[in-house]
Amino acid sequence: MGTLSLELEKKLGIAVERMPAFPKSVQKILEMTRNINCLPKDLVGVIEKDPVMTMKVLKVINSAYYSLPNKITSVNQSVVYLGLNTVKNLALAFAAVGILPRMNAAGFDIQRYLLHSLTTAAIGRQLCSQYARGEADPGDCYIAGLLHDFGKVVLAQYLAPEFREALERTYGTDGSGGVPLHQSEREVIGVDHGFIGAKLAERWQFPGHLVDVIRHHHSDDHAPDAMMDCLRVANQISRMRELGDAGNPWRGDETCAAPARFGEDLEQVALSLGDLQKIVDDAMAFAQVGAER
Numbered sequence: 576m577g578t579l580s581l582e583l584e585k586k587l588g589i590a591v592e593r594m595p596a597f598p599k600s601v602q603k604i605l606e607m608t609r610n611i612n613c614l615p616k617d618l619v620g621v622i623e624k625d626p627v628m629t630m631k632v633l634k635v636i637n638s639a640y641y642s643l644p645n646k647i648t649s650v651n652q653s654v655v656y657l658g659l660n661t662v663k664n665l666a667l668a669f670a671a672v673g674i675l676p677r678m679n680a681a682g683f684d685i686q687r688y689l690l691h692s693l694t695t696a697a698i699g700r701q702l703c704s705q706y707a708r709g710e711a712d713p714g715d716c717y718i719a720g721l722l723h724d725f726g727k728v729v730l731a732q733y734l735a736p737e738f739r740e741a742l743e744r745t746y747g748t749d750g751s752g753g754v755p756l757h758q759s760e761r762e763v764i765g766v767d768h769g770f771i772g773a774k775l776a777e778r779w780q781f782p783g784h785l786v787d788v789i790r791h792h793h794s795d796d797h798a799p800d801a802m803m804d805c806l807r808v809a810n811q812i813s814r815m816r817e818l819g820d821a822g823n824p825w826r827g828d829e830t831c832a833a834p835a836r837f838g839e840d841l842e843q844v845a846l847s848l849g850d851l852q853k854i855v856d857d858a859m860a861f862a863q864v865g866a867e868r
Contacts, residue, residue: 583765590733591774594674600625601670604663605780615659622650622666627867631669632662634864640857664714668696668721672865675728680735681742683727683822686862690819693858694851696720699809701848703801706836710801719788719806722781724821726772726789727756730764737764742822756823757793769793799833807832812845818855 579587596602603621607613623629629650636653637646647653653662675685699720703713730738741763747753757767773790784802791797792806811832814825831841838844845851 579765586734587766587771587774590729591771591778593733594729594775594778597667597670597674597779598625598628600628601666602780604666608663609780609782615654616651618659618663619650619654622662628666628669631864631867632665635665635861636662638857638860640860658714660712661714664718667718668861669865671721671725672862676732679728679731681731681739683731683738683742684820685728685731687820688724688727688822689862690855690858691813691821692721692724692819693861694818694854695723695806695809695813697854697858698812698848698851699805701854702805702809702837702844705847707801707805711805715785716802716805716809719785719802720809722772722776722785723789723792723806723810724768724772725775726768726770727822729771729775730760730768734764745823755793755826756821767793799835801836804833804836808837808841808844811841812848812851815841815845816851818851818858 597605600621604618607618607621622632632650632653633647635641636643636657641657643656647656650662672689675689677685679685696717697720700713700717703711703716707716727738730741738760741756741759744753744759744763745756753759754762757769760767769790769792773786776786776789788803788806792803792810797803808831811825811829813819814821814823815829817825829841831837831839831844848854
């Protein structure tokens with residue numbers, strides 16, 4: 576992508592600014608985690624002052640996904656069992672799910688988008704645990720998967736005619752699939768959803784590396800790293816298995832996005848993850864909890 580025109584830059588800036596902010600408790604968590612001297616008890620205190628967030632965190636931690644031996648009754652207990660980063664990322668994930676719009680003028684299916692994002696997040700976390708242990712945090716890979724396509728939500732809400740045209744180019748006239756969505760977005764709008772998503776992540780004050788991964792997950796010339804590798808391949812597996820839909824159908828000629836780490840056989844990587852139905856079931860349960868007010 577070249578230099579943006581002033582008109583496009585202004586339009587995109589307005590669109591990003593119109594997106595809802597995270598709840599104050601989550602904004603505070605992000606602010607505190609930028610301080611390396613932040614104490615776990617301080618973060619726990621912030622989460623516990625938000626009763627809705629506390630309820631959601633405890634509900635998921637006590638779900639079948641974590642299969643903990645004893646019922647967890649406090650955020651502090653959650654940190655002991657799962658670690659601070661996992662609990663922090665749960666809070667961020669709930670905040671992201673909670674601000675999704677229910678409808679948009681572009682005809683973009685938000686519920687199917689959410690299922691794609693949640694399954695990509697869960698697959699990315701599992702890929703990190705199996706293929707990138709010690710190189711990246713699985714919880715961070717989860718957040719990258721959850722947020723990688725959030726730019727599409729901005730486009731569907733505030734640049735709906737252009738985004739609808741990009742979707743139409745991607746699906747093709749016969750529904751069999753045209754060009755990749757990020758390519759059609761660049762042609763129609765001038766930037767892709769990764770660029771917009773990164774702008775939003777910057778506004779939400781996410782860590783720089785996460786912003787960078789969101790921005791460049793469709794950039795062929797970006798240097799690979801563990802989080803990027805896991806995100807790209809998780810995205811492919813979710814699309815290949817049609818787990819939800821984020822407007823970019825699987826094309827049969829696609830090859831593994833990170834062969835140096837995972838090998839050439841994407842199908843074999845998918846099989847190594849086991850039964851993906853559990854990931855789908857967990858994603859749907861998470862979506863239900865996240866949407867509760």
